[in-house]
Amino acid sequence: SQKIEQNSEALNIQEGKTATLTCNYTNYSPAYLQWYRQDPGRGPVFLLLIRENEKEKRKERLKVTFDTTLKQSLFHITASQPADSATYLCALDGENDYKLSFGAGTTVTVRA
Amino acid sequence: GAGVSQSPSNKVTEKGKDVELRCDPISGHTALYWYRQSLGQGLEFLIYFQGNSAPDKSGLPSDRFSAERTGGSVSTLTIQRTQQEDSAVYLCASSLQQVSTDTQYFGPGTRLTVL
Helix, strand or coil: CCEEEECCCCEEEECCCCEEEEEEEECCCCCEEEEEEECCCCCCEEEEEEECCCCEEEECCEEEEEECCCCEEEEEECCCCHHHCEEEEEEEECCCCCCEEECCCEEEEEEC | CCCCEEECCEEEECCCCCEEEEEECCCCCCEEEEEEECCCCCEEEEEEEECCCCCECCCCCCCCEEEEEHHHCCEEEEECCCCHHHCEEEEEEEECCCCCCCCCEECCCEEEEEC
8 A cells, every 4th residue: 555754753943944855655656746824723724736747736835846866856845934834644546536645744844 | 804713612511422524615615624733743634525415435444433514504513422532623625626736715714622
């Protein structure tokens, strides 16, 4: 079965720096990958989707890369702000066209 | 507009009791998902509803878990004879269509604690 691994440790960074999160997967070749943000006590919120034929995608201060050879996605938050503090989840399409498989998430804390 | 709502927000119950969790999806969304999120774990898929099609129940962990969706809208997840390992946050999500590229909109979740 497919396995998804995200940074196991929380990420603490200084405001203004770039946060880089990793999402590695095995035993599967997803057609696309999604990133979500989750704040404490809230449900995840969709941020970005990147397809297997796309190397990079950007949205405001967010950048996602997708390397199907390395089986890895990188999620970058540039010019980070304290408001970016949250847990970030990656999700892959599953064995059929409606299921998503989620990683455990990486918690980011941005210090002012 | 209104997002996905779930009730109750918190539920504390005793081992062996039955619980019902409710989800109100976004109006017009045909697809509805239930997930379970345990501490430090990823979201675990439980069940999927799409229109009038038979639900995908492949993620339900045991026969103590069941769910229904009435009239293609509101859904309830029922856990019978709750166990302590059922303690988790139960999240509901809906999307406009059935394909997983479509954005899933999540509710705030129900935190279930089984004593």
